[in-house]
Amino acid sequence: MRAVAIVGIGQTPRTQRYFRDTYTYSWKDYIVEATFKAIANCDKGLEPKDIDYIVANYHGEGQIQHGGLGPVVAETLGILPTGCTVLSANCAGGGVGLNEAYGLIASGRYNRVLCIGFEKAYDLFNDADKRAIGGDVEFDYELGYDHPTLQALLQLNAYRDWGFKRTLKCLIQNRVQGLWFAKRTPEANFYDTEFTIDKDEMFKMIDEMDEDSHFISNDFYDKLPVTRVCEGCAALILVPADEALSYSSHPIFLDAVGYKANSHLLSNQMHDPNPLLSAYTCNDFAAVQLAADEAYKFAGRKPSELNFCNVYEPHITSFIPMLTATQVTKSCSDMLDFVLDGQTAYDGRLPCGTDGGRGMFGMTSGSNVGDCVVECVRQMRGLCGERQLKKVDISMAMGMQGEMGSSACCLLRNSR
Numbered sequence: 001m002r003a004v005a006i007v008g009i010g011q012t013p014r015t016q017r018y019f020r021d022t023y024t025y026s027w028k029d030y031i032v033e034a035t036f037k038a039i040a041n042c043d044k045g046l047e048p049k050d051i052d053y054i055v056a057n058y059h060g061e062g063q064i065q066h067g068g069l070g071p072v073v074a075e076t077l078g079i080l081p082t083g084c085t086v087l088s089a090n091c092a093g094g095g096v097g098l099n100e101a102y103g104l105i106a107s108g109r110y111n112r113v114l115c116i117g118f119e120k121a122y123d124l125f126n127d128a129d130k131r132a133i134g135g136d137v138e139f140d141y142e143l144g145y146d147h148p149t150l151q152a153l154l155q156l157n158a159y160r161d162w163g164f165k166r167t168l169k170c171l172i173q174n175r176v177q178g179l180w181f182a183k184r185t186p187e188a189n190f191y192d193t194e195f196t197i198d199k200d201e202m203f204k205m206i207d208e209m210d211e212d213s214h215f216i217s218n219d220f221y222d223k224l225p226v227t228r229v230c231e232g233c234a235a236l237i238l239v240p241a242d243e244a245l246s247y248s249s250h251p252i253f254l255d256a257v258g259y260k261a262n263s264h265l266l267s268n269q270m271h272d273p274n275p276l277l278s279a280y281t282c283n284d285f286a287a288v289q290l291a292a293d294e295a296y297k298f299a300g301r302k303p304s305e306l307n308f309c310n311v312y313e314p315h316i317t318s319f320i321p322m323l324t325a326t327q328v329t330k331s332c333s334d335m336l337d338f339v340l341d342g343q344t345a346y347d348g349r350l351p352c353g354t355d356g357g358r359g360m361f362g363m364t365s366g367s368n369v370g371d372c373v374v375e376c377v378r379q380m381r382g383l384c385g386e387r388q389l390k391k392v393d394i395s396m397a398m399g400m401q402g403e404m405g406s407s408a409c410c411l412l413r414n415s416r
Contacts, residue, residue, distance in 0.1 A: 010037030095408025182356025
């Protein structure tokens with residue numbers, strides 16, 4: 001089995017200026033821009049014709065093309081007859097695609113695999129399906145349980161398990177940190193904004209809330225930067241590790257990818273879990289814990305070696321269990337204290353969301369994990385300017401599908 005390395009990265013910007021004309025872009029524009037940036041990023045040379053397979057993740061319907069999207073992707077990139085596998089795994093899809101691409105290289109089947117994840121929101125014709133992510137369209141949605149409802153249920157469970165005010169303060173702490181990173185990331189959605197958060201004021205508002213009512217005023221949320229849902233693409237080029245220096249002067253080793261699935265139905269997680277997952281609650285997020293553990297064991301690494309991480313954190317109920325999956329703390333409750341103590345900030349023990357996180361950088365369903373990996377690679381190459389971390393030997397990137405439906409977790413190692 002061969003070791004695997006990333007030699008090229010590419011990404012479409014998520015800035016507000018870039019999206020002023022978003023209606024003029026198609027998903028094809030996004031994949032072309034990100035892919036050819038990744039090819040150009042191979043500073044020792046790589047031609048489009050050198051790519052011998054494509055793994056693509058797409059969260060959207062692609063108008064009428066989704067059923068035959070593989071050849072459309074290959075043709076759009078100008079590399080027919082190269083084969084292309086198309087996946088659809090919601091927000092975890094970029095990581096699931098990386099899991100497949102990793103296996104194709106490690107097995108020796110292919111030598112240069114392009115892994116892309118992309119999203120075009122306007123391609124979603126059936127909005128009911130999107131709103132029912134994490135539930136059963138034919139059952140849950142008909143009873144009124146849509147995506148926001150399921151998120152609200154998770155949030156209420158988090159308040160019960162972790163404490164209402166404590167959970168909200170952790171949310172504020174994470175947003176403050178994310179905004180600090182995003183304002184130092186030229187590609188981020190919040191890069192050119194003047195938004196500020198008064199942490200002391202927000203904490204005071206939380207202290208004055210009724211612990212038992214869980215009522216949160218609109219005024220509270222008006223003072224927070226809203227997670228930006230964006231469109232775009234992230235692209236990664238994988239090769240055998242022993243050939244990586246032929247393409248890049250600074251490759252990054254992809255030591256492991258773990259992928260595990262939970263029940264896609266939140267109701268099953270809450271009330272009828274699989275016996276093998278019964279030790280976990282819906283707030284523990286079994287899939288990410290198991291995927292991260294798998295990645296550590298496969299790579300022969302320990303949590304104490306981890307320097308930083310980037311995770312998909314659309315809400316606090318995913319952020320905390322994914323950070324806990326790094327095993328830097330023992331439990332989700334411990335991780336809340338860890339975050340509140342500033343340990344996930346720039347100068348903390350485990351910096352997280354170092355490009356602003358998916359919330360402040362821009363949440364793009366098809367590429368969320370790909371975006372996390374792109375940022376890990378940039379940090380490991382020392383290209384992050386004011387937000388550049390001092391210790392970047394080992395990093396982790398991970399994401400989730402639906403409402404804790406599945407998770408892919410990647411473990412990366414610096415080649416220098």
